Amino acid sequence: MKISIKIGADEKKFIDRVSELSGKNVYSCYQCGRCSAGCPFAFDMDILPNQIIRLVQMGLAEEALSCEAINVCASCFTCQSRCPKGIDIASVAEALRQLRDPQEKDFFGPDDVPRELADELPQQALVALFRKLSK
Amino acid sequence: MNIHYYPGCTLKEKTTNLDDSTREAMAVLGYELVEPANWTCCGAEYPLSEQKISGLTAPARILRQVHSEGGGQVVTTCAFCFNVLKRTNVDIKRNPLKNKQINAFLKDDIKIDPNTKTKTTGFPPYNGEVDVLHLLEFLRDEVGFHTIRAGLKRDLSGLKVAPYYGCRMLRPGGGIGIDSPDSPVIFEEFLESLGCRVVDFPFKQECCGSYLAVSRPAAATEASYQVLRSAIINGADAIALSCPLCYYNLDRRQDRIKDAHAGFSGFPVFFFTQLLAWALGVAEDVLGLDQHYYNPKSVLHNQPKTEVAQ
Structure with missing residues (x-):
């Protein structure tokens, strides 16, 4: 998959909106992967929890909103209890679901x-x- | 003594065994459980988006009702209800903006007089006055585990029980859960007070599959199997739990777990209140053990005597 990365105004708007809805600072993630290591449903996801955050950090709205992983999350908060930066992916997934086809x-x-x-x-x-x- | 008790929807319909055993056990300990008037569903899931404030109004309304009836605390056994009520209450206490938004919704509630049918509105603001407690916390802090131990009527000293916390009793941390999210002990201490032998197992805080049983059943089956398998290989005779959805996944879906894993032949699962009621001498037919997929009755009767020092 070829992805071009450009953090322009649209990307920044998307990142800020996810941070605002989730109440989490997605920039603070340094991709240690503890969330994915502990996630009880990582085996059923198309991309790993830390990759969800990475897509948001890069402003890749289309990829982040279309992944299946945000529907798999059961909000068990195992990732949140292990994240050294206090991000909780359940909240980020909720923000992404809210941004996905809002009225459909x-x-x-x-x-x-x-x-x-x-x-x-x-x-x-x-x-x-x-x-x-x-x- | 009367205490406020919020059973939640599932206990009234699908898991009456949890409701009944809780009431019976607490009656033996001298507490009558009183439900707040006109309670509704709590919403089951705390809205994680900062913008979904309306989802906080149902739990806030329940708490306001408890407060208006003079209650200083409300006790729950369902882990989902506990989590939603507790998080909402913490939001109201700690977050001035959410407090304002929730109370803006609540103040326009309409009260209808049952006799005259006159409608009035305008409620005083609710500011988090009610303490939300899980029954395990209430048993530890108000009743006291030593009181339970002193009142035991049946011997459970041969029963090896694995305490299963699941997600919503413990996480997220930050003052929400009933104990440390990483190294909880409250459930173990409770089981010890019943005289059981406690079995530690690494999946006690893992997710059972939760509502993925509806949308992704195969994934939920796998998660539930891992929890059961972990308890079995660590030598437990049974699992004790608190959440009706964990019970559904770990007990009621055992037919599907058997289909997926040929080596699995079923495993007894109890609500912690069933063990409490049994240990306190409540009659067996009240416990609703026949509602389980795997009837755990034999486990209570066929206990090998062990040499555990009292």
């Missing part, structure tokens, strides 16, 4: 819940998931 359809909504599971799922699983992945 649910990414995972009530219609996507398998019918056979509807009766057995605990309420908190549905409410929490819809808070993450639907509008």
Whole structure:
């Protein structure tokens, strides 16, 4: 994949918006990788948690907003408890999900819940998931 | 003594065994659990975006209700409810901007008189007066683990239990969790007060799969299996936990874990309140053990006697 890096006005705006929504300073990450080493769902992600932050640092909005990893994060905060710079990737992922197609359809909504599971799922699983992945 | 108790939605529908065992155990210890009037869902997940303030109003409204009923604290057992209520309360106390925004939402709530049907509005601001406690904290700090030990009616000294914290009781740190996010001891101390043998295992703070059981079931199955496997190879007879969603993933989805891992044949999972109620002498049929996928009943009855010094 060929990526050209240019931190212009658009890129800076994207980086600042992610920092503002997440309340985290993404510039402070120095890519130590402890978040990815400890993430219980890194095995199911297309890019690693530290790579999400790297894409944001470089202002690569399209790549950061289209990755699957931000939908995989279960907000368990293991990364946050290990990050030496106090970044919590769950919040950055939430900011990215919010910036992704803001007014469009649910990414995972009530219609996507398998019918056979509807009766057995605990309420908190549905409410929490819809808070993450639907509008 | 009456204490305010917020059960949350899941305990009323899917995990009545957690609700029932909590009430019975606390009754033995001399506490009646009172629910705040007109409580609603807490929202389950704390909104992580700085802009999603409206998601904080439901938990704030519950806390305001507890405060208006004269309650100084509210106790929960569901780890999700605990996390949302606690984080919201901490926001209200520490963050003046969020306090202002939340109270701006709340003050226009409409109160309807049940008799006259007249509508009034205008609520006094809520400023974080209520302490949000997980039941384990309440048992440690208010009841005292020594009181539990003194009231034991059944012998659990042969039972090796692995305490599973999961995510939301401990993280994030910074005064939210019930103990240190890295090296917690409260659950271990609780189990020791019941007379159990505590089994340490490296997956006690790992995520069980959470709501990914809905959107990415295979990944959740794998995460749950790793937790169960870790408890098994470290010699536990059972896992104890607090969160209804961890219970769903670690117990109710064991059929799917079996499908994915041929060597897995099932493993008993308890709510910590079921062990507490049992140890305090509550009748077995109240514990709701038959609601589990893997009925852990036999574990309570077939305990090998060990030589643990009292």
